[in-house]
Amino acid sequence: MVEVSPPGPVRHWWATHPNSAYVIRRFGIYVLTLWAAITVTFFFFRLIPGNPIGAYIQNLQQNYAYNAQASAKVVDHYKEVFGLNGNLLTQYLHFMRQLVFHLNFGPSLISYPDSAQSVIAGALPWTVGLLLLATIIGWILGVAAGAFVAWRRNSPISEAATYVAIAAAHIPFYFVGLLLLFALSFSLAWFPSGYAYSSDLSPAFNLTFIGSVLYHGILPALSIVIVGVFGNMLGMRQQMITVLGEDYLTFARAKGLMPWHILRRYAVPNCYLPQVTGLLISFGFIFNGNILLENLFNYPGVGHLLVTAIQQLDLNTVMGITDIAIFVVITAVFVIDLILPLLDPRIKYTR
Amino acid sequence: MKPIRALGRRLRGNVRLTVGLVLLFIIVVIGALHGVIIDAIGKGQDPTAIGFGQRWLQPSPQHLLGTDQVGRDVMAMVVAGLWTSLKIGALGGALSTIIGIVVAFFAAYRGGWLDSLLATTTDLFLVIPTLPLLIAYSGFASHISLFQVSVILAVFSWAGASRTIRSHVLSLRTRSYVDLAKISKESDVKIVLFELVPNMLPYIALGLALAVINTIFALVGLELIGLGPSGIQDLGLLINSSVQNGALSLGAWPMFVAPIVLLTAIFFALNLINVGLDEAFNPRLRKVAGA
Numbered sequence: 001m002v003e004v005s006p007p008g009p010v011r012h013w014w015a016t017h018p019n020s021a022y023v024i025r026r027f028g029i030y031v032l033t034l035w036a037a038i039t040v041t042f043f044f045f046r047l048i049p050g051n052p053i054g055a056y057i058q059n060l061q062q063n064y065a066y067n068a069q070a071s072a073k074v075v076d077h078y079k080e081v082f083g084l085n086g087n088l089l090t091q092y093l094h095f096m097r098q099l100v101f102h103l104n105f106g107p108s109l110i111s112y113p114d115s116a117q118s119v120i121a122g123a124l125p126w127t128v129g130l131l132l133l134a135t136i137i138g139w140i141l142g143v144a145a146g147a148f149v150a151w152r153r154n155s156p157i158s159e160a161a162t163y164v165a166i167a168a169a170h171i172p173f174y175f176v177g178l179l180l181l182f183a184l185s186f187s188l189a190w191f192p193s194g195y196a197y198s199s200d201l202s203p204a205f206n207l208t209f210i211g212s213v214l215y216h217g218i219l220p221a222l223s224i225v226i227v228g229v230f231g232n233m234l235g236m237r238q239q240m241i242t243v244l245g246e247d248y249l250t251f252a253r254a255k256g257l258m259p260w261h262i263l264r265r266y267a268v269p270n271c272y273l274p275q276v277t278g279l280l281i282s283f284g285f286i287f288n289g290n291i292l293l294e295n296l297f298n299y300p301g302v303g304h305l306l307v308t309a310i311q312q313l314d315l316n317t318v319m320g321i322t323d324i325a326i327f328v329v330i331t332a333v334f335v336i337d338l339i340l341p342l343l344d345p346r347i348k349y350t351r
Numbered sequence: 352m353k354p355i356r357a358l359g360r361r362l363r364g365n366v367r368l369t370v371g372l373v374l375l376f377i378i379v380v381i382g383a384l385h386g387v388i389i390d391a392i393g394k395g396q397d398p399t400a401i402g403f404g405q406r407w408l409q410p411s412p413q414h415l416l417g418t419d420q421v422g423r424d425v426m427a428m429v430v431a432g433l434w435t436s437l438k439i440g441a442l443g444g445a446l447s448t449i450i451g452i453v454v455a456f457f458a459a460y461r462g463g464w465l466d467s468l469l470a471t472t473t474d475l476f477l478v479i480p481t482l483p484l485l486i487a488y489s490g491f492a493s494h495i496s497l498f499q500v501s502v503i504l505a506v507f508s509w510a511g512a513s514r515t516i517r518s519h520v521l522s523l524r525t526r527s528y529v530d531l532a533k534i535s536k537e538s539d540v541k542i543v544l545f546e547l548v549p550n551m552l553p554y555i556a557l558g559l560a561l562a563v564i565n566t567i568f569a570l571v572g573l574e575l576i577g578l579g580p581s582g583i584q585d586l587g588l589l590i591n592s593s594v595q596n597g598a599l600s601l602g603a604w605p606m607f608v609a610p611i612v613l614l615t616a617i618f619f620a621l622n623l624i625n626v627g628l629d630e631a632f633n634p635r636l637r638k639v640a641g642a
Contacts, residue, residue, distance in 0.1 A: 029471070033471065033475060036475075037475060037479060041484070044484060044487075044488075045487060048487065048488055166367075166619060166622045166623055166626060167615055167616075167618065167619035167622070168615070169622070170564075170568075170618070170622075171568075171614070171615055171618055172568060172571065172572060172575070174572075174575050175611045175614070175615065178590070178594065178607055178611065179608070179611065181599065182599050182604060182607070186599045186600055186602075187602070193599075280478070281477065281478060283478065283480070284477070284478050284479055284480040284481065287480035287482070288480050288481070288482035288572060291480075291482055291483070291486075291572075291576070292572055292575050292576055295575075295576045296575075296594070306483055306486065307486070307576050307578070310486055310487055310578065318483065318487055321483060322480075322483040322484065322487075325479070325480045325483065326479050326480075329478050329479055329480070330475075330478075330479075333478060
């Protein structure tokens, strides 16, 4: 079978280097998916009924309506600046060229003439900080709780915890955030009700400011952590219960190993990797939830920026945020696909 | 009769599925009786009309959950909102399940490059944050009907159902009865409809439960940030309007707690059904899970 066609040098290399071949093919798929997703997003935003571009140009015309001739010129100028000249295809090529070669999403409308990417870059650290910290804490606690609940799966506490987790695993962070906000901020006044730091401080690298940031971040972070713990717990429990039925665990017990040792060395290491993938799959959920949460807490991250941008018809910023989110997810999935076989020898590059 | 009895047998041993179905049934009945409940509260008047009672009344025997910023009875608002949420969930969920089924069967049954393409698309929809797209859509396209909203929500929430169904079609299509149908020159459509779908019903139900959850929460998400389609009074809008009008500082907690509890209960019921179906029809899990 192998020797049927005389292999050329490329084919020969391809066949003899399965790992490299896998990486190259996977990279190709990555680029293709990224391109497809960004393209679809572009056309989605241009073809929305209600015509945001038309509304935007109308807006411009109203603002510069005092002189018909000047206004036509002004509108032409802005059309040029915002990449709205020509037909849809020209606009698309312009957009892609700017994005790929200059990493440029075009000017932002909310703070013209700043570019959309600089506006997003100002909001991004808040979101990244909040999500990264809260998601990781939620993941660690959730995986630990899931392992425990699966290990003691017949105890009433585990059963009750599982029911609570089924109810709370994927509810919007907003629900938890709202209840926390009402109880701990409005009723008890333990925590501030919004924004990322105290209004009488200006961003600086000192203890007071960092303390204020942490203090303001507790409630939004806690909302994400609580939902995250239950979500990860449920996933880990499911995974672990399947593993607990495996023969090698029966064998480990038969050898007389300590239960704690079995849990730590035999059961958990076989379960937590799928949870890493699970975390990635839930990124969309986390990001969506974070948009709502940031608006509830008036937190100055990209979720808040996104809603402001939509209300002001700032299309470039909206597209920028959407594309960045898509880029992060697709890249993370790609990276995990590459490093998972290194972490888990049972996963092979080649099929 | 036989399938019903079979279902009964499955239910008896399955606490999660039973609790989930009963809870969902209760919620749907409350929603369906919204007219009766609203009449009982209003006693001849419309309790959801502006100025029905005084503004911001605390819970009392007259107003079990108090009144809102314009004197509407919160209980009546919640019940009406529940019915809207359920309707959109059912409609959008059904539509997205249909999209999911078509994509899944088309992909998994045919296989080949089409399968790879559709599977990649499904994964993409599953993984990318769709809320920005949804927000943009509803932010720009105002004045859309309940049906249109459901269609849009369905377009963004079919992927979960599709992925679940696809994985089961993959294992079913190599069964001998499918081969037999293929040898007897049955058309593909017939094989899918009469051989595969009946055997897939539990998984389709599972996908439906998933899709209903996704749809309800997508709409709630839109409403929470005040960018929902105008004229649709669901539970999410109620929460948003309570936050916008200062229910938090006035201590009018029933106005947002009641919708949150109801939405979480819907979610709990559907997820229990999901887990229960999985335990009942996934033999691998049943064997291992034991309890």
